[in-house]
Amino acid sequence: MMNTQNNEKKIKTGAILRNNIFLLKLAWKYTPLYVTLCVLEGVLWGVNNAVDVYYTKILFDMLGRNEPFEKVIKIIIFMAAYYAVFWLFHYWYWKVQNGLEQKKLQYRIHSKLFEKARELDLACYDNPEFYNDFVWSINESDGRINKQLNDLGKLINRIVASLLVTTVLVTIHPLLAVIILAFTVIRIVLQMQKAKVDHARALDFNPLDRKTDYINRMFRLADCAKEIRLTHVSENLLSEYEKTIEEKKGVVRKYAKKRYFLSIATWIMMNVADGAVMLFLLYELLVTKSIALGDFAAGVNTVWRLSWLLRDLMDRIVKSKEHALYVDKLRTFLAYEPKLTSGDVTPEAFRSLEVRGLHFAYGEEEILSDINFKIEQGDKVAFVGYNGAGKTTLIKLLMRLYDPTSGEILYNGRNIKEYDLAAYRACIGTVFQDYKIFASTIAENVLADEYSEDKKETVLSALSKSAFSEKLATLENGVETELTREFSSEGTELSGGEAQKVAIARVFARPCDLLIMDEPSSALDPISEYNLNHSILETAEAQTVVFISHRLSTTRHADKIYMFESGKLIEQGTHEALMAKDGKYAYMFNLQAKKYAEGNHSL
């Protein structure tokens, strides 16, 4: 989903180097052993390559000089012993230690990433570009960092090996090294050209892949299963699919010629190089007689090995570019400084919350304009209004999930920016419309924190206030019942209404003086809603409560009702006062009440 942006930007060579170093430093900081082992493995492999080549050269030399068998077999036995030790290390590292180190790094780096993610301003989530990058960078962090470290090991291995093998080659004939180098340079140029074409092709493919993935998802997910069966929308999707495939074929054709010629040129270059080396060695052997037969055989073998090494080295360098792009995003994320900064005042018990001249805009669009009101200790306040009137945004501002564009919010007369952020937020109990149930126990979900036996009373009483007790009684493990199936196949899946009750219990479990309820009863049936409303008002007698609802029956007993429309506070007062005023509120209320009234009169 998010991997689409990964190669859209270009990146300079210097930045590639810097970014790779950055990642290395990061890994070094968290798991020095992992980095050390990576480097060690790389060097050992490099040496191993050289040993292989050198062994072949000695073997062929000895064969060429017709040395006694006893002498040659010693070399072979030495090699057997060498392999026995080398492979032992190799497999231990790759099958055991590497995995363990990866997990260690994953854990340590995530403790940092998670902390950072929590600090991130909520506003960042509204910026799709930032959000995509952010999700991508966390999502990829495991795979990428491990891959980069492993690639680094391989890179070191190829560099060490290339250098050592070249030295062996020079001892056979210095000119060989020159020939190989020349061909390599040409190939690098061709490969870079090819990489460019491939990149452009991948970019063309991206949106098309996204389309086919989307269509696949539509057929896969249970969400739209009903629509697919009840309507003909599957035909729309299939014709989109057909179109997308044709477009994909178009992309393949568009780049086919260029890719074909570049590929051919690269491959031929390699072949000509092999042929040229062989002819050159033959010439030296047979015409100038400057090398021995052993050298000839070893030379052919070594050149073959070197050209493979160089090709691979190139691929790895190209790949490190990809890592660099990733690191770019990770760095942006890690370097992000939250705009919401914490103050240092510890908030006291709630007395009042005042909003003064508040404006708020997402980008260009103003969501709230010139809002003023004051909530006093013990008030029961209702925010009512149409969908999209800005009520939920206002709550987010009160919770300091955003800061206002202008104007201020005062808690006990002091701007909320001056308070310690975490302590301030902890003063207010909130339930949002789009609450989430976490995959943990009921108790942990209610406390929204770690649970221990001594908190059992709190949890039970909170659940009974939110009318969950009945369901709770049916659960074998009581408050320690695991919710969702993420962690346990025996986990309990709650229905929408039940989940909402658990979410609401969160508010009751916290000793807050100020409670904010954002449409807490929207998924509940009438009786539960009724019970809940009573329960809230009962428990919260001494507390201050802010309700948001568009069911006006819920809000009518509020001490004060604030009616919002298009981001403005248009009416305020008690229910009676607003009804007397006969404005928008009265209109809305009457509309809702009418049907009930008719129903009741029919008695």
Added chain:
Amino acid sequence: MSKTKQKKEKLSLRRTCSNNVFMLKLLHKASPGRIAIEIAVFAAESIVEFFSWQYLLRYVVNGIEEGKDIAALMPMVIGMCLLNIALIAVKCIWYEIYSGIFYQNAARFFQKLVYRKAAKVELACYENPDFYDKYVKALNETTSRADKVANSVSMVVYQGISLAANAALLLTIDPILLLFLIFPLFAIFFVKQSKQTDFDKYTESVVANRKCEYTRRTFYLSEYAKEMRLTGIHSVMFRRFGEAIEEAKKIIRKYGFRSAAWNYLIEIFISVFATLGATGYAVYQTLATGNMLYGDCLVVISAISILSWSIFSSADSFIAFEEHALYIENLRHFLDYEPKIKTAENHIPLKKGALELCDVSFRYDGTEKDVLKHINIKCGENEKIALVGHNGAGKSTLVKLMLRLYDATSGKITLAGEDIRRYSVEEYRESFSAVFQDFHVFSLSVSENVLLRPTQNGDEEKVRYALEKSGASERVSEMPHGTDTILTREFDKNGEVLSGGETQKLAIAHAFTKENMFVILDEPTSALDPIAEHEMYQNMMEACKNCGMIFISHRLSSAVMADRIYLLENGEVAECGTHEELMALNGKYADMFRKQAENYVETEAE
């Protein structure tokens, strides 16, 4: 996605073959010629590789030993070079041009095959984790698997040729050398062991990885963002993350050493016993007894290693066929699945009339509790009926039964007196319009989302009318391309995104686009504000003058409008009647209504 624990199933050899052949046949149908071409390319590669390396080296070195001069050797070297170049030219046509096109053709064939099937499979399959697992795999992997099967076949050909050529070469040099091939054959046994260990490790770590993934998601997805900032739940999630990591480490420790040991053995058997062993033998024959030519010795050293690794990789390829077969088994199950809800062969034409549920009970597959018990409900041709009741009383399930998304476990549903199973499923469903609470917006144009079918001439008017009626026309007219605007940001950063209320209006619009026998509304107004709800109901009632209407609502104020109300409780119809009758009955409905109306009605009294 699948949460069921995978077992490594075993298929018989016959089934393994038959499955792979099945896939190859399909692939042949999807892109004719593809398999043959790929095999030819691989075969050519294998042959040319053998000649331009082992054979050439032997030819040249033996030639030198025999005293040939450079002029005699050069034609062969250059010839091989040219042969290679020719191969490259052909090979690249395949890799860079045709394989891409072939792949897309195969994708079109396979994906359409599985999508068509997917749309026919009944809803109950989504609740069956085993089936769903097959379903997801079929949708996600079919095309790439077909590609892999063809690739495996080509690989076997490639390795077979290389094996045969190198073995023949060794045979001509010294048959005893073939004895060293016993070692790679042994290694095949280790390969199986090592694969099994890796598979067990993978299976066990799926759970741990899923846990890690979940906790990570809670930290970065926006839907969790508020709670993560406002509460201490993050510490719970982080602890769980740590536990999942420890679990993963335990699995690595458990299987890692075993896996390392098997792989070590493979390596030692091939690179030490086979390769160095044969090298020692060849060197002995060359230096001590003088039975072998120098060039032959060199060839032996390189051929034996190639040969050993080919044997090893062929084992790998054959194991791959087993894996393919398991997957294809899955696909075949999926494709062979007979939907339980399908049109009967001797179906009768649709008749207009009342929809009636007679003694209907229903339970979800694999559960033991009846969700619906002995339900009797009737909705006359032009009647409006309301279903009310607590969450979980079975209202939504009831609606799914009416739409024939499920069939009743017992009892029957009739339309115009005929069992609905006697009608064609498509025709029957076509006579309904259903609006669900969880309506899904597709990344298609507004028109297509409203019509939920491909657009035709004359649809514009219909769409405009429907949007007008559902109250969405104002919002749509503000969009840059009106009804042609593509919704969601799936493909376009600036795509239109609808709010919850707007989405519902769009969903409702669908009901206005066609002639319906019945309209079903499953809590369609929960996200609408009171005014919008009021307007919507008025429009709906008007539009449904000539059709039946069944609606579910939590707000009893709307139930008042119904001709008949059914109160469901624990899967049973607890009360039934008009609003007046139920109020007079003074039972559960009346209680519920009063509680809800309490606040409003007090106002009336004032």
